[in-house]
Amino acid sequence: MEAVAEIEQRMALARRSFDELKAEMARVIVGHEELIEQVFIALICGGHCLLEGVPGLGKTLMVRSLGEILSLSFSRIQFTPDLMPADITGTNVLTDDPSGRKVFEFQRGPVFAHIVLADEINRATPKTQSALLEAMQEQSVTVGGKAHRLEHPFMVLATQNPIEMEGTYPLPEAQVDRFFFKLVLLYPNREELSRIADLTTAAPRAVLREVLDGGGIHRMRQWVRDVPLADLVKDYAVRLVLATHPQQGPGKAAVTSAQKFVLYGSSPRGLQSLILAAKARALLAGRPNVSFEDIRFMIPPSLRHRLILNLEADADGIGAEKILAELIEQIPEVP
């Protein structure tokens, strides 16, 4: 059937586009292959990412390069304690129209870009943070009673510095839950550092080729949702999300780490994120359906920021990664 052939072409195009994107990104970014894949998955799923890493790991370069390759506009917002919401969303400014009359004109803020890098979001005040978060959620900003739609596709990559905690305003858990992924940037190894030095101190920066555009991203978002998901695979994802909750009864001893160290488990947004991300991964891998491996691969970025741990976890140094790893081992694919 033609439809089937079209699906096959679609899958081939998605895979090819992704491979080209990775190749182009590798020309300017050393390492972070998995990170790039996950950012792209978040993009084609319509989600936003929270990046956590020390300064100087190439977060800004990566996001800017991504914008260039995908022909998407890019803006960077450096969050500071004195940053105001209007600095993000924009504001009405009194200007002269061509006839010389004074009128208010809306000046768009940096949020009006396809890809927005919100650097050190935890340094801004909660009021400023909420302005961005509202834009992430509503895909629009309201200024002076008037709603202004944001660009499509729209993606926010917010960063957090895990080192500096002084004078910061950590995002509330409810706000962190709105992010599709939480990605952790690891420090490069020796070889990667060596290559970074070669790329940034010797040769001129490469000119990146455009691989995809906004329309292509939009189509891929639709293709992701069309990927078939077996009930058994969906049930596996559901059981995993449920297992993040401490469900032991009163007076019963904890059996798993989740029961022992988790205060609150993942919300349903975690399941949505998990399944969409798994579908996207299957599409980019050229598979017509979601597999158990896709689900397992997407668990850490989807759920690590959605587990609220108790003080015992802090005391024992147990993180969400370890708890999720244990759950993956314990929960069987087929009950």
Next chain:
Amino acid sequence: MGAKKGIVELSLDAEILREKLAGLLHWERRKRREQIAAEICCYALLAALLAMPLYPLLAEPVQRWFIPVFLAAALAPFLWLRQRWRRSDTARAVARVDKTLILEERALTAWEILYRNETAAPALLVVKEAGEKLKTFDPRAQFARQWSWQSRLILPLLALWSGLLWFDIDGPSRGGALLVAPSTLAQKLREYSKDLQQKAEMEGLRESLQVGRELEKVAQRGIDTKTADDRFKTELAGMSKKLDAVGKSAAESSSFLAAESQQSLKDLKTELETAQDFLNLSNAPEGSRELSQSWLDRLAAMPQLKRQIDKDSQVGRHMGRNEVKSFFEKMEKQVTGELDRRTVLDAQQFLEQLMKQGQGEKGQSQMQAAGKGEEELAGDGQKEKGMGNLAGKEPGRKEEAEAILSQSQSGAPTRLKGLLGEGQSGTLVLKGKPSAATSEVLPQEVIASYRRQAEAELNTESVPAALKEAIKKYFLSLDAEPNKK
């Protein structure tokens, strides 16, 4: 045209996929059924083996062979219900295909798509790819049957159970059962009759052999018809009367040997046989009236025979060979007859014990003793093994002693028939019941009974040979004195 071809190809892939998945599920269900059947057989056989001690409680022995069948029928519903094929098992089976062939859940997704009859293009693509990858899939080869431990255990258990039943290990006669059904009187009588026949054949006791055969017939009839013990006692009473008559008629012909002990009679019989053999080989010519000196010297070494010859004044050294021969034959006939008579009387005693004691273990010692060989209880009466009894007292319960006393005819001399055997001391059983008339007890009979008792004790206890001879001579002198008086 291309679209039509595509539709046909897709339908073909879907059909292939349906066929392959159906074959897979059929095979997996079959293996599940076989596993359940194997578990039923294994557990039924195990239960049958564990229940073996209860087999003797069955009404019919043939029912034992059907016990595993009954147990299997009882276990089957439970196991079938617990392990019946479910939808989750289907999903698990298909997921296993994905894992084994590294299909990345194509088969599983396609199976669900076919189940839901989805027609969206992405779903059809999954079906197409799964169909292509499963074209050469053979479930029987890929997922071969694996024999569980229950399956492997069936044949050994069956062999063990069948072997145990075949050799009646569960039966009470082998002593293997914890719960043993009590032996009936007929069964005890049969065992006794077989022992009696064996003894009679060994010792050449014709009358006893005949009695043994008759008793066996009666016992077998009682076993075959499953006669109750109470009713069987009636037959035992009839047989007892018959044996009593036989015993009395035989007593008349061998009265002079009645005083001899059992061991003496056996020694006498042995000496007679030896003497006859020697006589046949002696150098004295046929018809010679004189016996050779060597033969007479030989005779001196046979105390029992010599004593009998000395008793009979007609026998002397001037008897010819043929005369001696006929004398020996006559004596042997009398000795055999006396032994026979005593064995018949023992059999009668056994029958009376059976009638009076019924089922149980109390008749065991008597049952075993009456038909046996050397260390038997000679004559009538009873003595239980190992019981320390004073002389003159009968072992066992007093009420039994009173019960077994049979009434003798008034006016007739009462014969004391002491029954001696193993134990710390011998006992006498007075079988005569005093009647209104005056009864006479011959002193010879009293002396003879005590002599028999002493001889039996000498045979069983460690006494120096010189003393034995002295004791024998003493009793012989006692036997001679009343005659002189």
